[in-house]
Amino acid sequence: MSRFKQLEQATDKTSDALQQTALAHTKALLEQAGRHFGRQFPDVTINFDLKGQAAGMVRFPALGKPQIRYNALLLNENADDFLKRTVPHEVAHVIARVYYSINIRPHGTEWQSVMHFFGAEASRCHSYDTQRASTRKLQQFRYACGCSEHLLTSIRHKRIQAGLRYSCRKCKNPLELVVSADK
Numbered sequence: 001m002s003r004f005k006q007l008e009q010a011t012d013k014t015s016d017a018l019q020q021t022a023l024a025h026t027k028a029l030l031e032q033a034g035r036h037f038g039r040q041f042p043d044v045t046i047n048f049d050l051k052g053q054a055a056g057m058v059r060f061p062a063l064g065k066p067q068i069r070y071n072a073l074l075l076n077e078n079a080d081d082f083l084k085r086t087v088p089h090e091v092a093h094v095i096a097r098v099y100y101s102i103n104i105r106p107h108g109t110e111w112q113s114v115m116h117f118f119g120a121e122a123s124r125c126h127s128y129d130t131q132r133a134s135t136r137k138l139q140q141f142r143y144a145c146g147c148s149e150h151l152l153t154s155i156r157h158k159r160i161q162a163g164l165r166y167s168c169r170k171c172k173n174p175l176e177l178v179v180s181a182d183k
Contacts, residue, residue, distance in 0.1 A: 022087055033114065056089060144176055
Protein backbone atom coordinates (compact mmCIF):
# COMPACT_ATOMS: atom_id res chain seq x y z
CA MET A 1 0.00 0.00 0.00
CA SER A 2 1.33 3.42 -0.94
CA ARG A 3 2.27 5.97 1.71
CA PHE A 4 -0.36 8.39 0.34
CA LYS A 5 -3.10 5.73 0.64
CA GLN A 6 -2.07 5.01 4.27
CA LEU A 7 -2.21 8.73 5.11
CA GLU A 8 -5.61 9.05 3.42
CA GLN A 9 -6.99 6.09 5.43
CA ALA A 10 -5.59 7.52 8.68
CA THR A 11 -7.27 10.86 7.91
CA ASP A 12 -10.58 9.08 7.22
CA LYS A 13 -10.32 7.26 10.58
CA THR A 14 -9.59 10.52 12.37
CA SER A 15 -12.51 12.19 10.61
CA ASP A 16 -14.85 9.34 11.53
CA ALA A 17 -13.69 9.45 15.15
CA LEU A 18 -14.26 13.22 15.33
CA GLN A 19 -17.73 12.84 13.85
CA GLN A 20 -18.55 10.16 16.40
CA THR A 21 -17.28 12.47 19.15
CA ALA A 22 -19.42 15.36 17.86
CA LEU A 23 -22.42 13.04 17.60
CA ALA A 24 -21.94 11.81 21.18
CA HIS A 25 -21.43 15.38 22.46
CA THR A 26 -24.61 16.54 20.69
CA LYS A 27 -26.64 13.74 22.25
CA ALA A 28 -25.10 14.36 25.70
CA LEU A 29 -26.03 18.06 25.55
CA LEU A 30 -29.59 17.19 24.52
CA GLU A 31 -29.87 14.78 27.47
CA GLN A 32 -28.30 17.31 29.87
CA ALA A 33 -30.80 19.95 28.77
CA GLY A 34 -33.65 17.47 29.09
CA ARG A 35 -32.76 16.78 32.72
CA HIS A 36 -32.29 20.49 33.48
CA PHE A 37 -35.49 21.71 31.82
CA GLY A 38 -37.53 18.72 32.98
CA ARG A 39 -38.68 17.64 29.56
CA GLN A 40 -37.63 15.28 26.85
CA PHE A 41 -36.51 16.98 23.68
CA PRO A 42 -37.27 15.46 20.27
CA ASP A 43 -34.90 13.15 18.49
CA VAL A 44 -32.61 15.13 16.25
CA THR A 45 -31.19 13.99 12.93
CA ILE A 46 -27.46 14.78 12.80
CA ASN A 47 -25.54 14.98 9.53
CA PHE A 48 -22.02 16.02 8.59
CA ASP A 49 -22.89 17.20 5.08
CA LEU A 50 -22.76 20.98 5.41
CA LYS A 51 -20.49 22.72 2.91
CA GLY A 52 -19.21 26.26 2.61
CA GLN A 53 -18.42 28.74 5.36
CA ALA A 54 -21.07 27.77 7.91
CA ALA A 55 -19.84 25.51 10.71
CA GLY A 56 -23.30 24.28 11.58
CA MET A 57 -26.99 24.88 11.04
CA VAL A 58 -30.32 23.66 12.34
CA ARG A 59 -33.41 22.99 10.28
CA PHE A 60 -36.91 22.61 11.66
CA PRO A 61 -38.98 20.91 8.97
CA ALA A 62 -42.75 21.24 9.17
CA LEU A 63 -42.98 17.46 9.43
CA GLY A 64 -40.34 15.30 11.03
CA LYS A 65 -37.49 15.80 13.45
CA PRO A 66 -35.20 18.79 13.75
CA GLN A 67 -31.99 18.38 11.80
CA ILE A 68 -28.52 19.55 12.84
CA ARG A 69 -26.00 19.76 10.02
CA TYR A 70 -22.28 20.11 10.75
CA ASN A 71 -19.46 21.04 8.39
CA ALA A 72 -17.13 18.01 8.51
CA LEU A 73 -14.17 19.91 7.04
CA LEU A 74 -14.38 22.66 9.68
CA LEU A 75 -14.80 20.00 12.38
CA ASN A 76 -11.62 18.27 11.20
CA GLU A 77 -9.63 21.50 11.04
CA ASN A 78 -10.90 23.00 14.33
CA ALA A 79 -11.82 19.95 16.41
CA ASP A 80 -11.45 21.26 19.97
CA ASP A 81 -13.05 24.64 19.37
CA PHE A 82 -15.77 23.09 17.19
CA LEU A 83 -16.77 20.71 20.00
CA LYS A 84 -16.59 23.50 22.57
CA ARG A 85 -18.51 26.16 20.62
CA THR A 86 -20.26 24.96 17.49
CA VAL A 87 -21.89 21.83 18.89
CA PRO A 88 -23.44 23.67 21.89
CA HIS A 89 -24.41 26.54 19.57
CA GLU A 90 -26.50 24.30 17.32
CA VAL A 91 -27.96 22.23 20.18
CA ALA A 92 -28.96 25.48 21.94
CA HIS A 93 -31.03 26.43 18.86
CA VAL A 94 -32.99 23.18 19.18
CA ILE A 95 -33.47 23.53 22.95
CA ALA A 96 -34.49 27.22 22.82
CA ARG A 97 -36.99 26.72 20.03
CA VAL A 98 -38.61 23.63 21.53
CA TYR A 99 -38.60 24.84 25.15
CA TYR A 100 -39.49 28.50 24.72
CA SER A 101 -41.37 28.89 21.43
CA ILE A 102 -40.98 28.96 17.67
CA ASN A 103 -41.34 32.75 17.76
CA ILE A 104 -38.02 33.53 19.42
CA ARG A 105 -35.09 35.32 17.83
CA PRO A 106 -32.39 32.87 16.64
CA HIS A 107 -29.67 34.36 18.87
CA GLY A 108 -31.96 36.07 21.35
CA THR A 109 -32.07 35.91 25.14
CA GLU A 110 -33.60 32.43 25.21
CA TRP A 111 -30.83 30.98 23.06
CA GLN A 112 -28.23 32.89 25.08
CA SER A 113 -29.60 31.47 28.34
CA VAL A 114 -29.26 27.92 26.99
CA MET A 115 -25.68 28.69 25.90
CA HIS A 116 -25.00 30.02 29.40
CA PHE A 117 -26.44 26.80 30.87
CA PHE A 118 -24.06 24.80 28.66
CA GLY A 119 -21.16 26.97 29.85
CA ALA A 120 -20.42 28.03 26.28
CA GLU A 121 -19.75 31.46 24.85
CA ALA A 122 -22.93 32.86 23.30
CA SER A 123 -21.38 34.16 20.09
CA ARG A 124 -23.23 34.22 16.78
CA CYS A 125 -20.30 33.54 14.47
CA HIS A 126 -17.22 31.40 14.41
CA SER A 127 -13.76 32.60 13.45
CA TYR A 128 -12.53 29.48 11.65
CA ASP A 129 -10.41 29.77 8.54
CA THR A 130 -12.90 28.90 5.80
CA GLN A 131 -10.56 29.27 2.83
CA ARG A 132 -10.61 25.54 2.04
CA ALA A 133 -14.28 25.19 2.95
CA SER A 134 -15.58 27.84 0.57
CA THR A 135 -17.36 26.20 -2.30
CA ARG A 136 -18.05 29.20 -4.49
CA LYS A 137 -17.01 32.79 -4.88
CA LEU A 138 -19.76 35.27 -5.63
CA GLN A 139 -19.13 38.43 -7.58
CA GLN A 140 -19.07 41.47 -5.33
CA PHE A 141 -20.37 44.99 -5.88
CA ARG A 142 -19.29 48.15 -4.11
CA TYR A 143 -22.04 50.12 -2.35
CA ALA A 144 -21.76 53.25 -0.21
CA CYS A 145 -23.84 54.87 2.51
CA GLY A 146 -23.28 58.02 4.54
CA CYS A 147 -20.41 56.64 6.59
CA SER A 148 -18.54 53.94 4.66
CA GLU A 149 -18.39 51.52 1.75
CA HIS A 150 -19.81 48.00 1.74
CA LEU A 151 -19.13 45.02 -0.51
CA LEU A 152 -22.35 43.19 -1.35
CA THR A 153 -22.55 39.87 -3.12
CA SER A 154 -24.29 39.45 -6.44
CA ILE A 155 -27.30 38.01 -4.59
CA ARG A 156 -27.97 41.22 -2.66
CA HIS A 157 -27.01 43.33 -5.68
CA LYS A 158 -29.72 41.59 -7.76
CA ARG A 159 -32.24 42.08 -4.96
CA ILE A 160 -31.46 45.81 -4.92
CA GLN A 161 -31.79 45.93 -8.71
CA ALA A 162 -35.23 44.32 -8.27
CA GLY A 163 -36.31 47.08 -5.86
CA LEU A 164 -35.32 45.86 -2.39
CA ARG A 165 -33.55 48.47 -0.25
CA TYR A 166 -30.68 47.82 2.16
CA SER A 167 -29.57 50.34 4.78
CA CYS A 168 -26.34 50.74 6.70
CA ARG A 169 -26.57 49.41 10.25
CA LYS A 170 -24.52 52.33 11.60
CA CYS A 171 -25.82 55.44 9.87
CA LYS A 172 -29.16 53.98 8.66
CA ASN A 173 -28.71 55.58 5.21
CA PRO A 174 -29.66 53.53 2.13
CA LEU A 175 -26.87 51.74 0.28
CA GLU A 176 -26.19 53.06 -3.21
CA LEU A 177 -24.19 51.34 -5.96
CA VAL A 178 -20.80 52.94 -6.51
CA VAL A 179 -18.78 50.71 -8.83
CA SER A 180 -18.61 46.97 -9.36
CA ALA A 181 -15.71 45.58 -7.28
CA ASP A 182 -14.37 43.52 -10.18
CA LYS A 183 -13.92 46.47 -12.56
